[in-house]
Amino acid sequence: MLNIALVAGSGRSNSQSGKVARFIRQRLIRLEHSTEAHSSLIDLGLDPLPLWPAEDAGLWEQYRTQLQAADALVIVAPEWNGMACPAIKNFFIYASKAELAHKPALLVGVSAGVGGAYPISELRASSYKNCRLCYLPEHLIVRRVEQVLNGPEAANEDDQRLHARLDYDLDILLKYAKALQPVRESIDMGNPAFANGM
Numbered sequence: 707m708l709n710i711a712l713v714a715g716s717g718r719s720n721s722q723s724g725k726v727a728r729f730i731r732q733r734l735i736r737l738e739h740s741t742e743a744h745s746s747l748i749d750l751g752l753d754p755l756p757l758w759p760a761e762d763a764g765l766w767e768q769y770r771t772q773l774q775a776a777d778a779l780v781i782v783a784p785e786w787n788g789m790a791c792p793a794i795k796n797f798f799i800y801a802s803k804a805e806l807a808h809k810p811a812l813l814v815g816v817s818a819g820v821g822g823a824y825p826i827s828e829l830r831a832s833s834y835k836n837c838r839l840c841y842l843p844e845h846l847i848v849r850r851v852e853q854v855l856n857g858p859e860a861a862n863e864d865d866q867r868l869h870a871r872l873d874y875d876l877d878i879l880l881k882y883a884k885a886l887q888p889v890r891e892s893i894d895m896g897n898p899a900f901a902n903g904m
């Protein structure tokens with residue numbers, strides 16, 4: 707079975723992004739795409755990484771192991787002041803090719819209102835260059851987040867639409883994950899001349 711790592715990219719300890727990441731993990735399990743053992747969650751609000759550079763990298767060693775085991779990722783990014791939250795940008799300073807190269811990732815933008823697109827476009831523009839994470843062309847935007855994804859059954863029409871879209875996106879993510887496994891095996895990751903992207 708494929709292994710999925712989910713990253714909740716809010717710096718707040720009781721974040722809606724954490725809620726969304728947990729919902730998606732449970733949905734993966736319910737759809738039998740994954741299990742507790744074949745998925746892992748990194749909540750950067752509950753268990754933060756120190757702001758880079760730091761003398762002690764804190765939980766990074768643990769996170770690195772989780773990410774290395776993953777075949778696919780879900781990156782949940784809240785919109786803060788029209789930007790991606792600093793916690794997820796800091797995460798991408800730590801992350802490198804060794805953990806993430808050529809692994810597919812579903813981007814999930816989160817907004818309390820009708821935003822949520824800015825963190826998607828920001829992370830698509832900057833975040834993947836050195837770590838070579840492959841964002842799917844498909845993404846999810848969770849608007850009015852407090853009203854949706856609060857339980858396994860959809861609570862309203864917006865929630866219903868979002869559940870259907872999430873299932874569609876997760877199916878695509880799993881297909882990419884399977885397809886990219888042999889691609890990763892066939893790529894020379896060790897060439898020191900190309901350690902960073904251009």
Ligand SMILES: Cc1cc2nc3c(=O)[nH]c(=O)nc-3n(C[C@H](O)[C@H](O)[C@H](O)COP(=O)(O)O)c2cc1C
Pocket residue numbers: 716717718720721722723724784785786787788789816817818819820821822851
């Ligand atoms: C500092 C800060 C700035 C915010 N700015 C925006 C924003 O620009 N656009 C938006 O849609 N929501 C904004 N929000 C609200 C978030 O969308 C909301 O907190 C949501 O729950 C996602 O963040 P969370 O995962 O930290 O809970 C902001 C929240 C904080 C804490």
